[in-house]
Amino acid sequence: MRKRNKSLLFFLCFLCLMMLPFIVKSGEKIKIKGLTQIPEGLHGYISFNHEPIAGEYGAGIGFYVAIWPLISEPLAGFQIGLPGTWILPDNSDNKTKPLCPEGTLARQWKPRGPTWGSVFQTIEGGAGYWAGNHFRYGPPKFSMNGTPQCYDYEVGSPGWSFFYSDDALPDDRLGIAQLSNRLLIPPDGITFEGYPEGEFLGYSWMALPFTDPETGDPPTGDQSWTCFLSAANFKGPIAFFIPETWSKIGKLFNYPFLYGRGLDTRPGVAGGGAIEINTVPRFEVKAPDGRVYAKLPKLQFSVDGQGRSILVQEVTYYSKAALYDAFKAWRDKGIFCSGQFDERGAVKPELSARPTRYDMVGREINGIEGESGYFETKVFEGNRWGLQWHSNIEGNMGMFPQYYIYDDVEGKYSPISESEVPPETGLAQQKFKLAGPGNPYVSPFSESKRPPSRPGLVQSKPKLEKPNQNYALPPINAWTSPGPVAGPFKAKLADGSVVTYYWYKFIDQPAFQQYHWSNEKKEKLQALVEKIQANWPIDRDYMAPPAFGQLVKIDPALIVTPPPGLETGYVPIVVRQESAKK
Structure with a gap:
């Protein structure tokens, strides 16, 4: 009996030791070993549709999108695009033949299939957070993006891809020409001033005839898809895709079927817009009762006094009558064009909300959206699209549900409150990894070398690596030959990075050097750009102003003034972006 009591006492002591980590005093935090952050979390498309668009309205599309901090701190491994759209070349006449050649990424x-039309060529980008961002700072950024060759590569700025590499694109894959002489375009995206709270950024893509069509091999159309911005402190065109960016795929793959099928020639089509929830990390843990719980980062949406998140407004499609025709008449006949979009060539389709399917690693999430959920997608008066919140509003933010429980019978997740998560899981205490500064974006242009000189223009003296070092010309490439005329200059941005930039004559910027254009063609384009820069100020409304809300401000550090002597005909090209902290 005594032996049995000893055994029982030993067992009770052992049990107490095992339970000790879970026995805490009132108000004392439970200490739990950290869980492993999992890359795959929330996924889905919060989106809208619109009524069909007549074929003539394929020369442009634009809208105003809300800018707000979706996350309160910069997270690593996080990608969600704020509302945006995808522009494709209209190849609806092709029903069977592949547009993506064998050997391209998307062909896989x-x-x-069978046409691969949705991944042949696209103009994407917009405002958002991308996993490849090097310098995160809380608010979103704006970036252009184009996929000219079935996703073999992407073009996001005048020098770099869409965040996929520290290094600039190869010379023969540069595709965006800098047009504005007042705005820097960093490879990591355009930053905003302060902490936006739902103010709007307008942007439009307009097909404009900067050059004439070419009948050579490959034949090339005259559509230069040009990005216009509308912000409180900057309005106007910033850059355009060079038409050859889209046409050269046919020759490269010896596939003449593609001639005349790219965005250089075909009207653009888009089918609505969406918030693309792409890469959101999660924590997940199995509780002692065997049930699985998950945690997402805190996602927030700006709301107004009526519990609404107005996300998109003024969705507009344009025919050539909106700007293309007037622009061409200015180019060829000297008839002045203000650059403002003519509303007689515009149509605003009726929007409609589309229900969202949310999932976590492919498993559906129930209960987020709808009349009985936290919010529902809705089109409000004035043809504005967004979210109507039913619950989870904290201050001026609607909070996306953060905690979930998994039902292994139904195979679905459901949102729950933090108080419903068992404390012993330690889930509430888990912190998502923050993003630190990334590697610098670098180009073939070396800042320590003197750029080729230009008669009559004063260049800033470059910093020498060693005393008495001789100046030396950098290697010959698109960045150095013909090369810039002034620089280097630096600007410190709101995201904590520093950009280095030089001033190039417009036609001498890197993106054009891969093409063997005639002097006549180059001179004609150069003269047209000089007229634009001289006559289109940055405080004119090119897009019609929004009917609702205020405009966001672009980071003032990005707005520059040309040096004396370079007022027209020159553009600032970023050659490097790096953290301000050494």
Whole structure:
């Protein structure tokens, strides 16, 4: 009996030791070993549709999108695009033949067949957070993006891809020409001033005839898709895709079927817009009762006094009558064009909300959206699209549900409150990894070398690496030959990075050097750009102003003034972006 009591006492002591980590005093935090952050979390498209658009309205599309900090701190491994759209060349006449040649990346995506039209060429980008961002700072950024060759590569700025590499694109893959002489375009995206709270950024893509069509091999159309911005402190065109960016795929793959099928020639089509929830990390843990719980980062949406998140407004499609025709008449006949979009060539389709399917690693999430959920997608008066919140509003933010429980019978997740998560899981205490500064973006242009000189223009003296070092010309490439005329200059941005930039004559910027254009063609384009820069100020409304809300401000550090003697005909080209902290 005594032996049995000893055994029982030993067992009780052992049990107490095992339970000790879970026995805490009132108000004392539970200490739990950190869980592993998992890359795959929330996924889905919060989106809208619109009524069909007549074929003539394929020369442009634009809208105003709300800018707000979706996350309160910069997270690593996080990608969500704020509302945006995708522009494709209209190849609806082709029902069977592949647009993506064998050997391209997208051709491997069999469900996109038989034509692969949805992944042939696109203009994407917009405002958002991308996993490849090097310098995160809380608010979103704006970036252009184009996929000219079935996703073999992407073009996001006048020098770099869409955040995929520290290094600038190869010379023969540069595709965006800097147009504005007043705005820097960093490879990591355009930053905003302060902490936006739902103010709007307008942007439009307009197909404009900067050059004439070419009948050579490959034949090339005259559509230069040009990005216009509308912000409180900057309005106007910033850059355009060079038409050859889209046409050269046919010759490169010896596939003449593609001639005349790219965005240089075809009207652009888009089918609505969406918030693309792409890469959101999560924590997940199994509780002692065997149930699985998950945690997402805190996602927030700006709301107004009526519990609404107005996300998109003024969705507009344009025909050539909106700007293309007037622009061409100015180019060829000297008839002045203000650059303002003519509303007689515009149509605003009725929007409609589309229900969202949310999932976590492919498993559906129930209960987020709808009348009985936290919010529902809705089109409000004035043809504005957004979210109507039913609950989870904290101050001026609607909070996306953060905690979930998994039902292994139904195979679905459901949102729950933090108080419903068992404390012993330690889930509430888990912190998502923050993003630190990334590697610098670098180009072939070396800042320590003197750029080729230009008669009559004063260049700033470059910093020498060693005393008495001789100046030396950098290697010959698109960045150095013909090369810039002034620089280097630096600007410190709101995201804590510093950009280095030089001033190039417009036609001498890197993106054009891969093409063997005639002097006549180059001179004609140069003269047109000089007229634009001299006559289109940055405080004119090119897009019609929004009917609702205020405009966001672009980071003032990005707005520059040309040096004396370079007032027209020159553009600032970023050659490097790096953290301000050494």
